[in-house]
Amino acid sequence: MEVDLGAVRKNALAAQQCLHTDEPGIVAVVKADGYGLGAVAVSAALHEAGCTRFFVAYPDEAARLRQILPKAEIFVLHGAPPGYEADLAANRLIPVISTPLQREGWTRAAGGAPFALQLDTGMNRLGFSAAELAAHGPSPTPCLVMSHLAVPEEPAHPLNESQRDGFSAMLRFFPGLPASLSASSGIFLGAGYLFDWVRPGAALFGVNPQPGTPNPMSQVVRLQAKILQVRDVDSPMTVGYGATHRVARRGRIATISAGYADGVLRSLSNRGSAVVGGVRVPIVGRISMDLITLDVSDVPEGAAHEGGLADLIGPDLVVDEVARQADTIGYEILTSLGQRYARRYLPAA
């Protein structure tokens, strides 16, 4: 697995440019081990590029980040579950508080330590509802007020404007405080969705924030697997578990060293693809735990050879396309990548 830290940095700058401000408006989301790419490496690269604020989901993820970024502001999206307050405060981590009970617990345990407040504006997932805010009030004062969009990848969806307007209305309780509504896709909905800070995650790692339009982001990941064996096959042979692929004509099968245990989703069996010797080839047969079989009959003799490499994600097979083939989203492809890959980080220039 190759992770291009220069591309991560470029994507952060592209997001920053959408903001039309020099303020450090980007808060990088690096939860789930930096979307599977290695939170420590990508966060260090983003920090060097000037990013000083980060979001993760769990207190443990935040504690790990704190070890390499002693001065960064690190926010914990899951907030301060009861019992975690002292640990969070000791590490100077900032919980994103979503319930009146959590806010009470944090105030009691951590005194005046900073926290972010999450408001629910129509996603119905996490955050104070408008009614809860009215009932429990805006005090004590948070260091950040945020909400999250449910359908930002569909610009015409009416929920976007409804959430934005609901957020603006609730912000009247918090005059002068930094506000944040948009993640990767929301950044591209226009100026009205930017507020003070934006929270890109997937876009930093090359996922297209507005599917259906050209991807403004650079690709970050290249995933290659070694060809362990190439064999000649002919009709009426079958390939792999369940004998689900029937060979129709004389050809060749290359078996490569990756499988569903490495995050190549088993749903790509008989429908995904790879690139060998510059040629797009189909995944044939079922994906095994550690092996995948490719039909390399159309690859020039010699280009598909034992010891050679196949791209499972790469410049000619981008993460969003792999996701389409697997009937999922780029987020799931990236966060499923396993821990067995040898990782090579290309340094930011």
Ligand SMILES: *Cc1c(COP(=O)(O)O)cnc(C)c1O
């Ligand atoms: C995951 C997450 C983000 C980042 O979302 P992307 O779509 O990956 O940019 C931002 N904010 C919240 C609250 C999240 O849960």
